[in-house]
Amino acid sequence: MKTEAGLFAGLMLFLVITAIGYGFWTHFGEWVGGIGLTLVAGLCGMISYYLWYTGKRVGSRPEDRHDAEVHEGSGEQGFFSPWSWWPALLAVACGCGFLGLAVAWWIVFIGGALAAVALIGWVFEYSRGHFSH
Helix, strand or coil, X not given: CHHHHXXXXXXXXXXXXXXXXXXXXXXXXXXXXXXXXHHHHHHHHHHHHXXXXXXXXXXXXXXXXXXXXXXXXXXXXXXCCCCCCHHXXXXXXXXXXXXXXXXXXXXXXXXXXXXXXHHHHHHCCCCCHHHCC
């Protein structure tokens, strides 16, 4: 994970330099671009720190070694819900919320309620019914 952490750290550095250059280019009169670039640099910094910290805890993976074979990375990579419709409903709820921000504020409440239902359904998906543990 060192490679991924370094990639995001480099991207963060690039975005910080770009934000400073953008500020000088606009004579610090236009704030939206500089603030946006700075916030994205902060997000890249958080991702880089997370990958670095996780890489320290987990150790090296086959992808991190140059002499690794393809079969070393085989096997189960995680657990994903194969028949879950809750992520799709959550995406609709997020779209409804962003539509409400752009069009009319009352639509945000519909999106928020839909998002609450979708999140609760997704979290408790394996607690009830056919797939319960």
